[in-house]
Amino acid sequence: MSARETARHGSAEETLDILHEISQLLNTQLDKATLATCVNMIENGVNPEALAAVIQELRRESASITSPANGR
Incomplete structure:
Protein backbone atom coordinates (compact mmCIF):
# COMPACT_ATOMS: atom_id res chain seq x y z
CA MET A 1 0.00 0.00 0.00
CA SER A 2 1.42 3.38 -0.95
CA ALA A 3 1.85 6.22 1.51
CA ARG A 4 -1.02 8.05 -0.16
CA GLU A 5 -3.37 5.09 0.19
CA THR A 6 -2.31 4.61 3.81
CA LEU A 19 -19.13 9.71 13.13
CA HIS A 20 -19.40 6.83 15.58
CA GLU A 21 -18.80 9.18 18.52
CA ILE A 22 -21.54 11.49 17.22
CA SER A 23 -23.77 8.46 16.71
CA GLN A 24 -23.22 7.44 20.33
CA LEU A 25 -23.99 10.96 21.57
CA LEU A 26 -27.24 10.90 19.60
CA ASN A 27 -28.03 7.42 20.96
CA THR A 28 -28.63 5.93 17.50
CA GLN A 29 -27.73 2.44 18.73
CA LEU A 30 -25.69 1.83 15.58
CA ASP A 31 -22.47 -0.08 16.02
CA LYS A 32 -19.40 0.97 14.05
CA ALA A 33 -19.82 -1.70 11.37
CA THR A 34 -23.47 -0.82 10.76
CA LEU A 35 -22.63 2.87 10.68
CA ALA A 36 -19.89 2.21 8.12
CA THR A 37 -22.37 0.27 5.97
CA CYS A 38 -24.88 3.14 6.17
CA VAL A 39 -22.22 5.70 5.22
CA ASN A 40 -21.14 3.53 2.30
CA MET A 41 -24.74 3.21 1.10
CA ILE A 42 -25.26 6.98 1.30
CA GLU A 43 -22.00 7.60 -0.56
CA ASN A 44 -23.33 5.30 -3.29
CA GLY A 45 -26.55 7.25 -3.73
CA VAL A 46 -29.04 5.87 -1.21
CA ASN A 47 -31.38 8.53 0.12
CA PRO A 48 -30.42 9.14 3.79
CA GLU A 49 -34.02 9.77 4.87
CA ALA A 50 -35.20 6.57 3.21
CA LEU A 51 -32.36 4.64 4.85
CA ALA A 52 -33.29 6.06 8.26
CA ALA A 53 -36.93 5.08 7.68
CA VAL A 54 -35.92 1.52 6.79
CA ILE A 55 -33.75 1.22 9.91
CA GLN A 56 -36.60 2.49 12.09
CA GLU A 57 -39.04 0.06 10.48
CA LEU A 58 -36.65 -2.86 10.96
CA ARG A 59 -36.29 -1.93 14.63
CA ARG A 60 -40.08 -1.78 15.06
CA GLU A 61 -40.48 -5.17 13.39
CA SER A 62 -37.70 -6.67 15.50
CA ALA A 63 -39.27 -5.30 18.67
CA SER A 64 -42.68 -6.70 17.77
CA ILE A 65 -41.21 -10.14 17.04
CA THR A 66 -39.20 -10.29 20.25
CA SER A 67 -41.89 -8.67 22.43
CA PRO A 68 -43.27 -10.98 25.14
CA ALA A 69 -46.73 -9.55 24.43
CA ASN A 70 -46.96 -11.24 21.03
CA GLY A 71 -47.81 -14.60 22.59
CA ARG A 72 -44.45 -16.37 22.43
Whole structure:
Protein backbone atom coordinates (compact mmCIF):
# COMPACT_ATOMS: atom_id res chain seq x y z
CA MET A 1 0.00 0.00 0.00
CA SER A 2 1.42 3.38 -0.95
CA ALA A 3 1.85 6.22 1.51
CA ARG A 4 -1.02 8.05 -0.16
CA GLU A 5 -3.37 5.09 0.19
CA THR A 6 -2.31 4.61 3.81
CA ALA A 7 -3.04 8.27 4.57
CA ARG A 8 -6.42 8.08 2.85
CA HIS A 9 -7.32 4.93 4.76
CA GLY A 10 -6.26 6.54 8.04
CA SER A 11 -8.34 9.61 7.26
CA ALA A 12 -11.38 7.49 6.45
CA GLU A 13 -10.94 5.54 9.68
CA GLU A 14 -10.66 8.77 11.67
CA THR A 15 -13.81 10.12 10.02
CA LEU A 16 -15.67 6.92 10.87
CA ASP A 17 -14.47 7.16 14.48
CA ILE A 18 -15.81 10.72 14.71
CA LEU A 19 -19.13 9.71 13.13
CA HIS A 20 -19.40 6.83 15.58
CA GLU A 21 -18.80 9.18 18.52
CA ILE A 22 -21.54 11.49 17.22
CA SER A 23 -23.77 8.46 16.71
CA GLN A 24 -23.22 7.44 20.33
CA LEU A 25 -23.99 10.96 21.57
CA LEU A 26 -27.24 10.90 19.60
CA ASN A 27 -28.03 7.42 20.96
CA THR A 28 -28.63 5.93 17.50
CA GLN A 29 -27.73 2.44 18.73
CA LEU A 30 -25.69 1.83 15.58
CA ASP A 31 -22.47 -0.08 16.02
CA LYS A 32 -19.40 0.97 14.05
CA ALA A 33 -19.82 -1.70 11.37
CA THR A 34 -23.47 -0.82 10.76
CA LEU A 35 -22.63 2.87 10.68
CA ALA A 36 -19.89 2.21 8.12
CA THR A 37 -22.37 0.27 5.97
CA CYS A 38 -24.88 3.14 6.17
CA VAL A 39 -22.22 5.70 5.22
CA ASN A 40 -21.14 3.53 2.30
CA MET A 41 -24.74 3.21 1.10
CA ILE A 42 -25.26 6.98 1.30
CA GLU A 43 -22.00 7.60 -0.56
CA ASN A 44 -23.33 5.30 -3.29
CA GLY A 45 -26.55 7.25 -3.73
CA VAL A 46 -29.04 5.87 -1.21
CA ASN A 47 -31.38 8.53 0.12
CA PRO A 48 -30.42 9.14 3.79
CA GLU A 49 -34.02 9.77 4.87
CA ALA A 50 -35.20 6.57 3.21
CA LEU A 51 -32.36 4.64 4.85
CA ALA A 52 -33.29 6.06 8.26
CA ALA A 53 -36.93 5.08 7.68
CA VAL A 54 -35.92 1.52 6.79
CA ILE A 55 -33.75 1.22 9.91
CA GLN A 56 -36.60 2.49 12.09
CA GLU A 57 -39.04 0.06 10.48
CA LEU A 58 -36.65 -2.86 10.96
CA ARG A 59 -36.29 -1.93 14.63
CA ARG A 60 -40.08 -1.78 15.06
CA GLU A 61 -40.48 -5.17 13.39
CA SER A 62 -37.70 -6.67 15.50
CA ALA A 63 -39.27 -5.30 18.67
CA SER A 64 -42.68 -6.70 17.77
CA ILE A 65 -41.21 -10.14 17.04
CA THR A 66 -39.20 -10.29 20.25
CA SER A 67 -41.89 -8.67 22.43
CA PRO A 68 -43.27 -10.98 25.14
CA ALA A 69 -46.73 -9.55 24.43
CA ASN A 70 -46.96 -11.24 21.03
CA GLY A 71 -47.81 -14.60 22.59
CA ARG A 72 -44.45 -16.37 22.43
